[in-house]
Amino acid sequence: MSQTTKALIALREMIIGGGIKPGERLVELPLVERLNVSRTPIRAALATLAEEGLIDRLPSGGYVSRKFNEQDIKDAADARGMVEGMAARLCAERSVSQDAICQLNKHLNQIERLLENRRLSSDDIEQYLLINDRFHQDLVQMSSSFVVEHLHERVRALPFASPSVFALAEAEYDQSWKIFFIAQEQHRGIVEAIEQREGMRAEALAREHARLALKTLLRVFHNRTSSAQLA
Amino acid sequence: MSQTTKALIALREMIIGGGIKPGERLVELPLVERLNVSRTPIRAALATLAEEGLIDRLPSGGYVSRKFNEQDIKDAADARGMVEGMAARLCAERSVSQDAICQLNKHLNQIERLLENRRLSSDDIEQYLLINDRFHQDLVQMSSSFVVEHLHERVRALPFASPSVFALAEAEYDQSWKIFFIAQEQHRGIVEAIEQREGMRAEALAREHARLALKTLLRVFHNRTSSAQLA
C-alpha cells in the first residue's frame, strides 16, 4: 500500500471518526508527525479529500474539515438516489443483457437467504451491507455510462450517503428489521422495471430506495446525536 | 497564478484541443519540458484532471487521456440536466427568497435584451454564454445544497457538458438562432416553476433544457466531425 493511500485512509478515518473536529484546519506539518508520512503523500491525500467534499479548500491555501448538518446528509442521500436513479433508468433504456439481470438477481437471492432468519446477527448485517453494495455497484456499471459511474464515485464518498456500519447498531432494535424487507422489495422492483424497460419506474424506485436508507440513518442519529461529524 | 493552475489550464487545453490525443499516456518528465513547470505542480494537475474525469488513472500508476464518444457527450448532458434539475427542484421546495428570484430574472432580462437583435454577433453570443452560465450557476447556489454544488462542479468539468464556444460557430447558421428563444422560454419556465413551488416541473424543465443544449452541440459535431477529442 502506498504512503498516499495510507495517509488518505488515516485522514478519512480521523475526519469521520472525530479525531479531527469540524472547522479544524488541517496543517500539513503536524500531520506528518501524526501519520508518519512525508508531506508529499499528505498533500495528495488532502487534495483527494477536498475533491470528495470531506474538507474545504481555503482560498488562501490549506484545508479545513467541513462540518455537516442534517440537511447535508439528506441532500447526500437525495443525490445518491438521483445518480442511482439515472443508472437504473439507463439500464432500462439501454436494454441490459439477460446475463446482467441474472447477476443482479443473484445478489438479491443471496440477500433473501440472509433474511430467512428473522433475527439478523452482526455478521449477517455485515454480509448484507456487502452484498447490497455489490448490487448497487453492479447497477451503476450496467448503465454503461462512464459519467454515471464517475458521479456515483463522488456521491459514494460523501459522508453517510451510503448505508454504513453506523446503521448496524440500529438493526438490534426490533422495530427496524422490517426495513430490510422493504428495501429488498424495492430491489426486486428496480430489477423488474429494468427488465421490462420501464425507465421512469426504475428511476423512481431507485430514488425512493435512497430515501429509505436515509430514514434509517436519521433514526440512528436521533437516537445518539453524539456522532462526531455532526455539527 | 500558481504553477499548478498554469499546468492545469495548459493540460486541459492540450487534451480538449487535441495536443494530447485520446489514449495517449501522460508522462510527467516530458510534460515538465513542454510546460516549463516542475513535476510537483504537474502531478497535482494530473490528479485534478483525473478527478474531473478527463484522464484515466492507470492501475500501475500514471495517466492516459480518455477518449470520449458521442454516447459520453449525451450522458454528460443528461447528467448535467439531472444535477441542475435537482437544483431547480430544491429551489422550489425550499422556497428561495424573492431577492433570489429577482436575481435570476435580472439575468434573463439581460438575455432578452441581447435577443432583440435577431442577428447575433460573435460578441453577443459570447455575452449570452456568460450570462447563461451565471444564471445556471446562481440556480445551483440557490438550492443551498453543498452536495448539489459539489456534483455540479464535477458535471461542469466534463467535456462538452456545458454549452461551449464550439456552439458559437453554429449560431451563424440561420436555422439555429431560434434555439436561443426556446432556451430562454425554458429559463422563464424554470424560474416560474420555482416561484410557484412546483418542484417536479422545475426539475423536468431543467432536464429538458439540458437536452436542448445537447441537441445544438451534436448538430455542430455532425457538421464538422474533425473535433480533436472525439474518438
Next chain:
DNA sequence: ATCGATAATATTGTATACAATAAATAGAAT
C-alpha cells in the same frame, strides 16, 4: 485602549534528488 504598520513566524507552494516500481530490452534455453 485601538488601530495600523512592520517584523517575526508559521504555512503552503515548488523544485529536485533519491527510492521503489514498472516497462522494455537483450540474451539464453528450448
Next chain:
DNA sequence: ATTCTATTTATTGTATACAATATTATCGAT
C-alpha cells in the same frame, strides 16, 4: 522462432530543502 529470465531503462512514488506567501505577534502612534 518463441518463451522465459535477467538486466537495463523509464517512470512514478516519496522525502526534503528552499521559496513564496499568509498569518500572527510586536510595537508605536493616535
